Amino acid sequence: MMSRRQLYTGIAALIAAIIIFIVPFLFIFLTAVKDKQDASLLTFTLPVNWQLWQNVVEVASARNYMLLLAYFNSSVITVAAVTLIIIFGAMVGYILQRRPSPWNKLIYACVFLGLMVPPAVVPTIWVLQWFGLFKTITGMVFIQVAYGLAFAILLFRSFIATIPRDLDEAAIIDGAKPLQIFFKVILPLLKPVTVTVIVVQSITIFNDFTNPLYYLPGKENVTVQLTLYNFQTQFQTQFNLLFMNILLVTIPPLIVFVFFNRQIVAGMTAGAVKG
Amino acid sequence: MASVVLENISKSFGSLDIMKGVDLSIADGEFCVFVGPSGCGKSTLLRMISGLETASAGRILIDGADVTGAEPSKRGIAMVFQSYALYPHLTVRENIGFGLSLAKRPKAEIEEKVKRTAETLQLGHLLDRKPKALSGGQRQRVAIGRAIIRDPKVFLFDEPLSNLDASLRSQMRMELTDLHAKLGTTMIYVTHDQVEAMTMADKIVVLNGGRIEQVGSPMELYDNPATPFVAGFIGSPKMNLYEGEVARREGCRVYGIRPEHVLITQSEGKWRGTVRHIERLGAETIVHVAVPELVTLTIRCSGEQVVGMGDEVNAEPVKGREHKFD
Numbered sequence: 092m093m094s095r096r097q098l099y100t101g102i103a104a105l106i107a108a109i110i111i112f113i114v115p116f117l118f119i120f121l122t123a124v125k126d127k128q129d130a131s132l133l134t135f136t137l138p139v140n141w142q143l144w145q146n147v148v149e150v151a152s153a154r155n156y157m158l159l160l161a162y163f164n165s166s167v168i169t170v171a172a173v174t175l176i177i178i179f180g181a182m183v184g185y186i187l188q189r190r191p192s193p194w195n196k197l198i199y200a201c202v203f204l205g206l207m208v209p210p211a212v213v214p215t216i217w218v219l220q221w222f223g224l225f226k227t228i229t230g231m232v233f234i235q236v237a238y239g240l241a242f243a244i245l246l247f248r249s250f251i252a253t254i255p256r257d258l259d260e261a262a263i264i265d266g267a268k269p270l271q272i273f274f275k276v277i278l279p280l281l282k283p284v285t286v287t288v289i290v291v292q293s294i295t296i297f298n299d300f301t302n303p304l305y306y307l308p309g310k311e312n313v314t315v316q317l318t319l320y321n322f323q324t325q326f327q328t329q330f331n332l333l334f335m336n337i338l339l340v341t342i343p344p345l346i347v348f349v350f351f352n353r354q355i356v357a358g359m360t361a362g363a364v365k366g
Numbered sequence: 367m368a369s370v371v372l373e374n375i376s377k378s379f380g381s382l383d384i385m386k387g388v389d390l391s392i393a394d395g396e397f398c399v400f401v402g403p404s405g406c407g408k409s410t411l412l413r414m415i416s417g418l419e420t421a422s423a424g425r426i427l428i429d430g431a432d433v434t435g436a437e438p439s440k441r442g443i444a445m446v447f448q449s450y451a452l453y454p455h456l457t458v459r460e461n462i463g464f465g466l467s468l469a470k471r472p473k474a475e476i477e478e479k480v481k482r483t484a485e486t487l488q489l490g491h492l493l494d495r496k497p498k499a500l501s502g503g504q505r506q507r508v509a510i511g512r513a514i515i516r517d518p519k520v521f522l523f524d525e526p527l528s529n530l531d532a533s534l535r536s537q538m539r540m541e542l543t544d545l546h547a548k549l550g551t552t553m554i555y556v557t558h559d560q561v562e563a564m565t566m567a568d569k570i571v572v573l574n575g576g577r578i579e580q581v582g583s584p585m586e587l588y589d590n591p592a593t594p595f596v597a598g599f600i601g602s603p604k605m606n607l608y609e610g611e612v613a614r615r616e617g618c619r620v621y622g623i624r625p626e627h628v629l630i631t632q633s634e635g636k637w638r639g640t641v642r643h644i645e646r647l648g649a650e651t652i653v654h655v656a657v658p659e660l661v662t663l664t665i666r667c668s669g670e671q672v673v674g675m676g677d678e679v680n681a682e683p684v685k686g687r688e689h690k691f692d
Contacts, residue, residue, distance in 0.1 A: 255449055255451065257447045257449045257451035258451050258453060260418050260445075260447070261445070261451035261452075261453075261512075262453075263418065263438050264439065264443070264445050264465075265439070265468060265512070265516070266439035266468050266469060267439075267468050271468060275468075279455040280455055282455075
């Protein structure tokens, strides 16, 4: 039985959650389906004319279907970067945990530097130019990997500590080579923490605005968050299209989250206690 | 099927010597048990034979071939771990066939061999389950199945029964002995439990502090222990061992007598003391007697023996069953 107090606090929590999460989303949605004049008032009202489909088409086709190209670019960057982060994060975490060596201290120092030191934009651009990777999708992928790897390494390392070493040894006796041990025994067991990394990193990378802005200039390299500029100029902003764009851009991370959200909690706490 | 020979095997971690020059020869088809207290180096020795640990010095020969530096998978051995070490994400079928699939054997051959192994171990109905859906005994059998399918020359067992409850453990002991009889393969078994050693072994190797104390058949070790350590380790309850004045009077450094070789007598005996503690096990009774010159004397007598706490009893050793160590 729920006591009266529990009921009231429950309702209060729900109302707070609605105000914080649902109301802004509703505002975005309502503005996104309004016409131009109606939207420019920026009021929280139902639209006079519902023009959902018309706005979708207009946003998608703006500037020669730039949004579709942006979807493609962002997806490529996200998938490539997350894949690399998972493979290298798990590999480094595995070696750090399983093979103690005097180098480990240095490696840890580097990992923590990666977490703590804020990246500087101009030197990074110099480095990219040096390698001929500036203004390329490949360069952007590497930057995202560099930003996300340290966190992933620590997450994987602490999870691998809970996998008994006997499994590695059983695989060695079964004739597995080091790479086979990693890919056939260890990596499948990292699923919970891998899901966590997928969700956290793919949402971060897909939604990244500043890094593509600095490192990936050029119309052909546009990413989804940068398309928001299409409807914003110095003197005029088309709020209905801007908000429709936001709505469309929010959908992929939302899908990822809905799919994986049950496993993410398991991954976050896994490794905290043995069990 | 192969003999295993260890020649002057040593192992050190830094300045710490774990194994100090072990020489041992295990005959083809023998069931050999390494037994000793924890930290005596028995698991390390087994891991060196398996190749998971390298020897600091010495040679290991399996079937006459020097395998000291060889990869574990090239030594013709299979190992069963204390924790079973089953791959949790694979089914029983995949667990047993893992080694073969790594070796890229044809699917039909793997299927055929897995089936045959599963039948040997009565696992046929469990093949599609994951390890977490199995009981302790079944997991143990899967681990053994994974070893059998490799068709090894030598089986290595690292305390495989210590995670099982008592009744299952005695059942698995018999199954393992049956398996040994059926396969006729050389088996090396590590345990700290002297009961497992006594019941299963053809040959027991008692280790202590990185050295071999004694090698012999179970009854040899029981009847003629070479050192007080072996005497105290083999047999339950422990042998009564005395140093100092008692031993000097018997003309030795350490004097020992097994609890089952002390008789409670009506007439005057060698010792006289007060009963301090009684353990009734049904068929037999263990009596702990406080004897002034010995401190305590443990006596094992039949369950019908009438004794009570605080009784004064006379005790007499069985002639020819006393052990004198110099």
